[in-house]
Amino acid sequence: MNRRLSQGRADVPAITSKTNQGCGGIRCKTCPLLFDFDAEIKVNGQQVHLDPKLSCKSKSIVYLAQCIACQGKRSKIAKELSIPEEQVLVEDTYFGQTISEGRARMNGHRSAFRRDQSGNFPDHAKSALAQHCYDHHQQNMDIKNFKIGFVKCCKVFDSDREEAKFISKYRTEISGLNRIKVIR
Secondary structure, three states, X not given: OHHHHHOOOOOOOOOOOOOEOOOOOOOOOOHHHEOEOOOOEEEOOEEEOOXXXXXXXXXXXXXXXXXXXXXXXXXXXXXXXXXXXXXXXOOOEEEEEEOOOHHHHHHHHHHOOOOOOOOOXXXXXXXXXXXXXHHHOHHHXXXXXXXXXXXXXXXXXXXXXXXXXXXXXXXXXXXXXXXXXXXX
């Protein structure tokens, strides 16, 4: 009984795998998208740290999604201009929050990547991630273009505020995917 009650609480650490924040579920579609713990995650020149206590089963979290296709563009531009990558601003990162499990929220993003019978993406405007791919990577429209990480656990009533702090700190409302307005 106690185990059941504690599963949804934000203050109870989730079980993590050895290499990333995955739950280790065989059929989990979020686990393969997660950053490894040893990955260096930078957003607009600033380092982001993942919370190793969180997993894709954690609730009431702030998460980040970073487009790996755009990260490749950043490296290429920096090399061409002979400048540090930190000086190249690329709209590649999104901060979001959910009170549901992280993997349930990723399923919501994933559903916006579905094609209809005509080969179109009718729901792409419902997710900033899908909208980004639709605008920039339509030939490879897939949630697998993103790496996901869980950065903070918060109280349910603080989730919007905590998300806003990350968006502001890392400037993703200016140079990032948080400037994309989605249809709800």
